[in-house]
Amino acid sequence: MNDYDNPLLHKLKWAYLLLVVTTLMTPVLYVMYVSFNANGFGANAYVFTLEWYGLIFSDELLIGALRWTFMLAVVVTVIAVPMALLAAKYYKSANNKLFPVFLLLAPLFVPPDILGSALLVFFKNLNLTFVWLGDLLGTTIFDSWFRLSFLTATIGLIIYTIPYSFVVILITMGRYRPEQTEAARACGANGWRAFWDIEFPQIRAGVFSACSFTVILVFNEYTRTSLLKGGFDTFTTVLISQMLNTGMSPQSYAMSALVSFIAIAVIGSIILFTMLRADSLSRTARAKAEPVMS
Amino acid sequence: MTKGTPDMTSPRPPAVEVRNLSKHYGDFVALRDVNVTIGAGEYFVLLGPSGGGKTTLLRTIGGFHRPTSGEVLLNGQSVGHLPPDKRPTTMVFQAYALFPHMTVTQNVGYGLKVAGLRKDKIAEKVDYALEQVGLSQFTHRKPHELSGGQQQRVQLARAIVLDRDILLLDEPLAALDAQLRKDMCLELKHLQEQVGITFIHVTHNQEEAMTVADRIALIANGNLVECGNARDIYRAPDKTFTASFVGENNMLSGKIATANGTSAIVDVAGARLSVDTRGLHVQDGQPVNLSIRSECVAIDHADAAADAHSIKGAYTESVYLGLTTSHLVRLPDGTEMISRVISDTDDGLPEAGAPLRVTWKPSDIRLHVE
Numbered sequence: 241m242n243d244y245d246n247p248l249l250h251k252l253k254w255a256y257l258l259l260v261v262t263t264l265m266t267p268v269l270y271v272m273y274v275s276f277n278a279n280g281f282g283a284n285a286y287v288f289t290l291e292w293y294g295l296i297f298s299d300e301l302l303i304g305a306l307r308w309t310f311m312l313a314v315v316v317t318v319i320a321v322p323m324a325l326l327a328a329k330y331y332k333s334a335n336n337k338l339f340p341v342f343l344l345l346a347p348l349f350v351p352p353d354i355l356g357s358a359l360l361v362f363f364k365n366l367n368l369t370f371v372w373l374g375d376l377l378g379t380t381i382f383d384s385w386f387r388l389s390f391l392t393a394t395i396g397l398i399i400y401t402i403p404y405s406f407v408v409i410l411i412t413m414g415r416y417r418p419e420q421t422e423a424a425r426a427c428g429a430n431g432w433r434a435f436w437d438i439e440f441p442q443i444r445a446g447v448f449s450a451c452s453f454t455v456i457l458v459f460n461e462y463t464r465t466s467l468l469k470g471g472f473d474t475f476t477t478v479l480i481s482q483m484l485n486t487g488m489s490p491q492s493y494a495m496s497a498l499v500s501f502i503a504i505a506v507i508g509s510i511i512l513f514t515m516l517r518a519d520s521l522s523r524t525a526r527a528k529a530e531p532v533m534s
Numbered sequence: 535m536t537k538g539t540p541d542m543t544s545p546r547p548p549a550v551e552v553r554n555l556s557k558h559y560g561d562f563v564a565l566r567d568v569n570v571t572i573g574a575g576e577y578f579v580l581l582g583p584s585g586g587g588k589t590t591l592l593r594t595i596g597g598f599h600r601p602t603s604g605e606v607l608l609n610g611q612s613v614g615h616l617p618p619d620k621r622p623t624t625m626v627f628q629a630y631a632l633f634p635h636m637t638v639t640q641n642v643g644y645g646l647k648v649a650g651l652r653k654d655k656i657a658e659k660v661d662y663a664l665e666q667v668g669l670s671q672f673t674h675r676k677p678h679e680l681s682g683g684q685q686q687r688v689q690l691a692r693a694i695v696l697d698r699d700i701l702l703l704d705e706p707l708a709a710l711d712a713q714l715r716k717d718m719c720l721e722l723k724h725l726q727e728q729v730g731i732t733f734i735h736v737t738h739n740q741e742e743a744m745t746v747a748d749r750i751a752l753i754a755n756g757n758l759v760e761c762g763n764a765r766d767i768y769r770a771p772d773k774t775f776t777a778s779f780v781g782e783n784n785m786l787s788g789k790i791a792t793a794n795g796t797s798a799i800v801d802v803a804g805a806r807l808s809v810d811t812r813g814l815h816v817q818d819g820q821p822v823n824l825s826i827r828s829e830c831v832a833i834d835h836a837d838a839a840a841d842a843h844s845i846k847g848a849y850t851e852s853v854y855l856g857l858t859t860s861h862l863v864r865l866p867d868g869t870e871m872i873s874r875v876i877s878d879t880d881d882g883l884p885e886a887g888a889p890l891r892v893t894w895k896p897s898d899i900r901l902h903v904e
Binding site: 417419420422423424425426427428429430431433437438441442 | 596597598617618619623624625627628629630631632633634635644645648649689692693696702
């Protein structure tokens, strides 16, 4: 707040911010609240328990779903983030930036069910083509390449997550001065070495944020995963199908709460670490900022 | 400007040879048919206005730009196909080129680390390089904890530690304040004499160029206009552009009235001026330019005897510049001439509009045909 701000208005702004955060977090907090209730969702009496958390690991359906989702998240992250990084590097050096940015961000503007359905039709047709090709060649080797599977879900999720990773990395890359890469080249480093030694350490925060973001997006994603994975066996699809068919089990609430706790802890740690580091750097800079002779 | 500039050779064995070099960006011509030879151990300056092509030439020598045509030879070897890291060059950039996540020691030692030297050898060479640039006490600082001058010295240390034959400097002092720039100029010159390698330095600042250069090449509009040692470029410019860009020259436009071999009479602003043709071929009626350095122009009374080395004008004003004072005189055709004198007094200055005569020695006026 500066000296000319209205104190009441200042408090109102904070109250508004708090209201927005509360609105966003209330459903998550409610799931957490239910996960500690021995009587489960909708019960009149609230009895605190950690029992459901203990039962998570005995629920094979949930653990299997978590495993599948975790694998999807890892594979999608390993592929999508480097692709986004390359795209961001190309974008930075491109003369005409409008066309590549349009291409890269286009998937963000297509509704998930339309993109998911389009990919579903595409993979179905591709699969038929490969089966036909196999029949033609007298082999069954191509029959399962593009059946709905982990691979098709991975491709769909890569298309979904790349634009987000691209934007996150590009923001960090904006501060990087390309002269430093040239200086590294002038020192004898080849292109890869210059990137790895000089550029990457400076954009690392963006790349790691993109990784975290991608993992969270994959965990959250329902439409594309349910259409492209085949079988409702990922974390979100299991939770939603349970909810639609039989209602969520108490373990599902516990699992949802656990995943939320982990996500909040990871993101909170990143923010805390960044703030502490910025504060420490600024204190060091101030301490060393005594007049220096040139 | 000349097209297809002559080869600007150096008396020393060549470290850099640029042959018929052109660089185009679509329709824009950044360099046009440039030829220049830079001797080993020479301090060579590329001087010219912004956007003239000097940085493009430097970066092409360093391997950061691929020429559209022509070739670059370093130590006699054609290097057109080699990236920057495979050339015997290294570079100091204008600014922002230190690695911010590394300390001074790590910055300076980076090239040696890439080259695979042992840690103790790296430490030894880094210490020596930092000592050469006077930064031994700042080894553990990060770049943002250094002043602008110190950052540029770290860049210098990072470059000279590699023991390359050719050091390219792209406006290395442009981001520094005037006093620091002067000090650093001398330091650069002394450092070059100490290490004995070829320095190629880009600047648009003529004082900086004069301070450090063994030879200067003037580059403008993609052409290498003129090349020579600093004194010749300043005192005896060949081309009109050189005269107008280097020093403070009075440029007069006129027409040849009579040409007779070694000298010519030129009509300028109603006066007939005599000028040495310097072996240039001129014809009667040909438009030409004349240049006279401002410090060679004197102001005389209006009734002083008219001759072929003076011209009438009207006093405009004086501008006090500290060490010198500039007197401005307007000629009958509207051209403004400057007479720069070392004087600390305003006594006896003519009134504005007062008629007078500006004069010079016959050897101080130069004829330019292009």
